[in-house]
Amino acid sequence: MPTRDDPWLALLTRAANPSPDPSPDPKQQRSRQRKQELLAAATRIFARDGIAKAKMADVAKEAGIAVSSIYDYYPSKEALAYEIPIQRLAQLYDAFLQQAAALPTMRDRLALFLTMTADHARENPDWARLLYLEIWPSVLIEEARVRRSVDDFGRIIVAMIREGARRGEWSADLDPHRTATILMGSITHMLITWLLYRRPHDLAAATGPMVDQLMGMLDRGVGL
Template sequence: MSEMQPWEHLIEEAATRQHDEERVLKQDRSRQRSAEILDAAVRVFARDGLVKARVADIAAEAGVPLPSLYDYFKGKAELAYAVPIARQSEFFQEFSRQAREMETSRERLAHFLWLTTDFARRNPDWAQVLYLEIWPSVLVRESRVRAILDDYGRIVVALIREGAERGEWPEDPSPYQTATILIGAISQLIITWLLYRRPRDLVAAAHPMVERMMTLLDNPPEPPVARRPRRTARKKASAAS
């Protein structure tokens, strides 16, 4: 594709948002230490949950003195915000690299949904923190976290609209509603896997599910028909007199 598509712009914005969140670390050693602390936080949050997790435990897991941890992150809340921001941006970049080799919007959207499950499989601790801890909690209301999560939905909507513009499926009068259905189905599959390890092969189970979900695009709902307000009995009586 010669011109950058809307979904590519959104991924660039998400990457910029991540860089804005990162501290300015001049040395490679500092950047590596920050990543190690974040990885340790993911493991501790997945093991103990956000509420019970302690900053001291995260420092011990990362192998750094507690005072040193505070040189990188102000506390547990900031670490919790950093978890989805960093990993979700990695997901977007991975998708972007692969999607540029695909010819159709249908391929890209199906791969985006499938890759969501594969990324969760490869990063189970992160997936547990995101889907079971952060997403359903009040933390998601925090603007920095909400923005990166909203990027996911905006990319799905952009791909739906791109496919309609390319004539791959009819124009969807409610792309946000369709995106909500697609995202909800994939999220529920991942949550079930996290809680019960069912299905055992998450990625294999995602393939037929995604194919079935994609049929929604071929049969979009009819646009709502504006109805004239019904006259009340009093208005009818006045008209009759």
């Protein structure tokens, strides 16, 4: 059980509880549910056509409401699209937070985090398409909540690498940022090729060996 004051744990806890949507929550129950349905419909359409090419008319039809009603919930197409990654990323962080507590070493936790990331994408491919192919690399995102939600991913990995070094699980000479770049880059690249080409064919089976190979790099302090 990690102690309360591990920096990585504090970071993770904050990431699992993102600042709420600043737009006022709809008053009526019906409407709050509609808002979620609309988000789900938008996720499907945006994943199918890409954010830029997707038409609001298609989103409206998928959600079963009028086009102009969309604007009662979200101020623009962009805002609608950018709302998508935040909730599910927070779910991932939260689920990891629960499961990580049971593991004794940072090595195991780091491996779990990478594995859960891949599994999460595999289980929510529409969401993953939007996140990894459109939103993550987007130059255009200025909205702070989205930026933070995505950036937290890197921060969590860096903090875990630091903590593992502090505990002596691997060499303290490994540059944490460089190592985090390798871990994140490898996993996201695997996911991107899977989303684009369905290679590897069996993502679930490929994730284990990938994580092993990456963790092996940490264990042996390669490249120093």
